[in-house]
Amino acid sequence: MHAVHENSEPGGAPDLLERAATGEAAAWRELVDRNTAVVWAAARAYSPTAADAEDVCQVTWLSLAENLGNLRDPRALPGWLATTARREAVRLSKARHRESPVDWDTGMFDIPDHADGPEVSALRSVAVSRMWQAFAGMSRRCQQLLRVVAVAPDASYAQVSQALGMPRGSIGPKKGRCLAALRERLATGGCVEEAAG
Structure with a gap:
């Protein structure tokens, strides 16, 4: 991984990953900002509820934090995050399905508007x-x-x-x-x- 970083441009994914791995909070925030849409989209696509998708996102970011120094190709980070979120969502969905006979959350389209009669x-x-x-x-x-x-x-x-x-x-x-x-x-x-x- 260090060989990849030597030739990385400042602010690129390899550079941000390396700086985040050393504990730089600004680099971590930038990684999260750049990739939140990918993680959320994967989590929500494979999660039956928004709450489950939020859990999947948290686990995905935790997994990235645990694996910052282990990624073989830092430029493939968005794909790695999407795959990780997708796998976690499927795992969580299977666990939830075993916990409850209720399948998908039927309230996902229901947005209450208290101004209506x-x-x-x-x-x-x-x-x-x-x-x-x-x-x-x-x-x-x-x-x-x-x-x-x-x-x-x-x-x-x-x-x-x-x-x-x-x-x-x-x-x-x-x-x-x-x-x-x-x-x-x-x-x-x-x-x-x-x-x-």
Whole structure:
């Protein structure tokens, strides 16, 4: 690792990793700032709840702190972080699934607005329920991609690619197909819900 650092430019990933490994707080903060979107996108894509994603992020950063001097190619840090977050999220999801019979958090789309009256709240609840049912019926890959787009809308395709382990060129077309499938599910599921209600 030290051979890689000798030729690294100041402020580059190898330089920041080396400085962070020596305990420089500013270098650590810069590493976190540069890579937070990748870690969060990977964690959220593979975590059923935002709370689990936060736990995954913390474990990922702790893992980086423990392995600062062991990374073979510091320039591959974003990929290493995305892989670490993805693995931790899968591990945590499996552990949570064994703990509870409840699968995905159904409240992820529910944002309370206390200014609305009971009628608007009831309509919003029905809409959120329909959205959740449509979303839950999609493939896991579509759910992961749409979660990343929802929680990190400013993430670049390169960051989404690292977070999901998906080829960059397939992200746009896959996102379009997933959104079209979600729209179709919402359109066809709406009639069934109204008839049942």
